[in-house]
Amino acid sequence: MMPQIESKDISVHNPISINCPWCKKYVALMWLGFYKDAYGNSSQTSFPYPISFMNKKAYWSIGECPSCNECVIIKIIDEKIVHIFPNPLPSLTDERIPLNIKNDIQEAKLCFSVGAFRACAAMCRRAIQQACIKEGAAKADLDKQIDDLKAKGIITEQISKWAHSCRFLGNDAVHPEHPEVTENDAKNVLNLAEQLMNILYIMPAISQEVDVNHERKK
Ligand SMILES: [Zn+2]
Known part of the structure; x- marks a missing residue:
């Protein structure tokens, strides 16, 4: 069951697919969310859609690669991705080119x-x-x-x-x-x-x- 997210500082954006900088596969990221359970204990889960935490600079999300389970941090300003750390790899170039x-x-x-x-x-x-x-x-x-x-x-x-x-x-x-x-x-x-x-x-x-x-x- 999805945990209840109460913070107003959490926003939902469209799913994001990247070439994973760790395993090089093209993947739709899973999103890590942190919450307190009914007993007040900190816990975490992953969602199929991005969850962001806001500070004075930007929205920040943690994306997890479903293939290799490594993570990236995504900085979002005005609903646009301005940085991904580490940088996602570029798309592969067609093998038919010499x-x-x-x-x-x-x-x-x-x-x-x-x-x-x-x-x-x-x-x-x-x-x-x-x-x-x-x-x-x-x-x-x-x-x-x-x-x-x-x-x-x-x-x-x-x-x-x-x-x-x-x-x-x-x-x-x-x-x-x-x-x-x-x-x-x-x-x-x-x-x-x-x-x-x-x-x-x-x-x-x-x-x-x-x-x-x-x-x-x-
Ligand atoms: Zn990966």
Whole structure:
């Protein structure tokens, strides 16, 4: 039976799913709540929905991973999660992306997850350049490599624009005289880089799988 929670300083938010920083699994957190039982003894239980305790700074919750039973502390302000300690791991990157490029995207995500936005943008730029080299771009500079792939018909005009956008933000990340890379910039460049790899590698692999399965059924 659920214990009675009387404190007005407890709030309920939506369930939260994260990549557990301890066991790396994607899990819906269980929430620890503390209460006094009918005899006045302190006790604890877990709930499927978040329970928060408020102080002057924020709401704070303790989430327990149902898989490994390790815990995270979550700071909530205005119903938004502002910090999770330790940082949840980023989502895994698709195995169908070539390994060296996948590793760059994964590292970019890891940088983003700890607020290293410049490093995130720099890793995205690196991932794009690795993809250009893999696709046979002839030139040395990334801007020319992107244009080379477009000229050869390997990428479309639209995708080349995405790649150039990643390049601009990546350049901002590595040149001290360029503007700062904001959280939003990093989010955008990561999104663009992932979508680009999606089109270059994941969609063709899925299409091939569909064709193979179709042939088998004949
Ligand atoms: Zn876990």
